[in-house]
Amino acid sequence: MKQCNTWTAFSKFISGLDIPEAIKEQEGNKKLQVDHQFYLDLFSMLSPAFPNVDQVVVERLSLAGYLYFRTTLLLDQQFDTVSDNTNTSSIKRMMLCMAYHERSIKELTQVFESNHPFWEEFDVIKKRYLEANMLEKKLSKEQQFFTEKLFEQLAEGKSGLSIASVLALCSVNNNFDTEKYWNARCCLFIPASSFLTILMILSRI
Incomplete structure (x- = not known):
């Protein structure tokens, strides 16, 4: 498995942003590199x-x-502090969110035409992710009981970034592998620790 240099590329991107040094240090914290290892290594594993x-x-x-993953984290923070979204911290967070999102889309447009x-x-996938995110917050606030159906709905929606990763790889070179894509979607709900199961399933197709 050839390792992607995603953290290095992200750090280089961060260093070039016109933002305070304190925010650069916060966003490029080495602890985040460890905490985000799954998303940093996702394409290397796939x-x-x-x-x-x-x-x-x-x-x-x-x-x-x-970058899209980091965008969703910032958006989640923004949703959680929606009652106080005019302070300086909130504005800086949204500007950073926009920078992450713009660069993410820019990278994707280098691979896929409009x-x-x-x-x-x-x-x-984005719509389902947002719906799952809103549903999760609603259930948490109202402390509703999780049925199996609700859990599956949330699992699929919250797995959006992983599913989108498989979608992207399946879509490269205009040679969409439908069978591989749907098999991956079915098994992406399993824990990250069992990710090798995904690779085993995909490799047999």
């Missing part, structure tokens, strides 16, 4: 199942995916 995808493309997608089918499916 790429062996897609040997025809060039490593340069994998690196670009990996950076885009990680009329590529990837974007349509990606929009569906």
Whole structure:
């Protein structure tokens, strides 16, 4: 498995942003590198199942995916502090969120043209992620009982970034592998510690 240099690319991106040094240090904290290891390594773990995808493309997608992950974290923080969204900290958080999102999309557009089918499916995944996020907050606030159906709904929605990663790799070179994509979607709900199971399933297809 060839390792992506996602954290290095992210750190370089952060260092070039016109933001206070304190925020750069906070966002590039080494502890986050450890805490976010799954998302930093996601494309490295998936790429062996897609040997025809060039490593340069994998690196670009990996950076885009990680930046999108960081975008969702900032948005979650913004939602949690929605009652106080005019203070300086909140404004800086939103500016950083926009920077992450813009660079993520820029990386994706280097791989997929604007009329590529990837974007349509990606929009569906984003919508389900947002719906799951809102549902999770609602259930937490109201302390509702989790049924199996609700859990599956949340699991699929909250797994959006992982699903989008497989979607991206399946979509490269206009050679969409439908069977591999749907098999991956079915097994992406398992814990990260069991990620090798995903690779085993994909490798058999």
